[in-house]
Amino acid sequence: MGTRRPNALQWVWYTFGGKLPAHLSEWVLHDVTCRTWVLRHFLRALTQLAPFCVVVLLLPGPLHIRLSSIVLGLLVGLFYSASAMVETNEHRLIKHGYPPGIGRETRAIYRDLRRTARDEARRRRGWE
The missing domain is CATH 1.20.5 (Single alpha-helices involved in coiled-coils or other helix-helix interfaces)
Structure with a gap:
């Protein structure tokens, strides 16, 4: 693999489905085919789910309800992410x-x- 990697903003863009510049396409191939590709996939999925978790945490209501909603939402989100x-x-x-x-x-x-x-x-x- 080449030494070029996306910076933090590029990685977040890529995580949410954006296309990286052509000079990073070799890194993309590495990202989805290396030995840890499954862990990387779940890290991207958790990054995509994080904003929803923050919104639910900021909603009014009992903390235990909000936390259990986050956990259940993460489980469903990760299940669908794994299936595809x-x-x-x-x-x-x-x-x-x-x-x-x-x-x-x-x-x-x-x-x-x-x-x-x-x-x-x-x-x-x-x-x-």
Whole structure:
């Protein structure tokens, strides 16, 4: 991956569905295909849900009602985010100029490489 990363404002824009400049498209590919892509997806989802949580927290009413509303809202929001995780990430890649399906293919290649390296390490330990 290149060393270029989005700054904080660009990342927030990207998180809410915006398109990053072309020089950051390699970072986008890394973001949705690296080993921690699922955690990154949920971090983006939580960032999108945060403003709603703040609004609910500022509403009048008992604190326990507001907090339980936030927790339930987060659970529902994260559930829907998880259900569309792969498609959302593919859409991000397409928006940044990559062909459809490249995210799944890249994750599969990385997974196979990690599996091969792990098997090689086990084999070497077995021979020593």
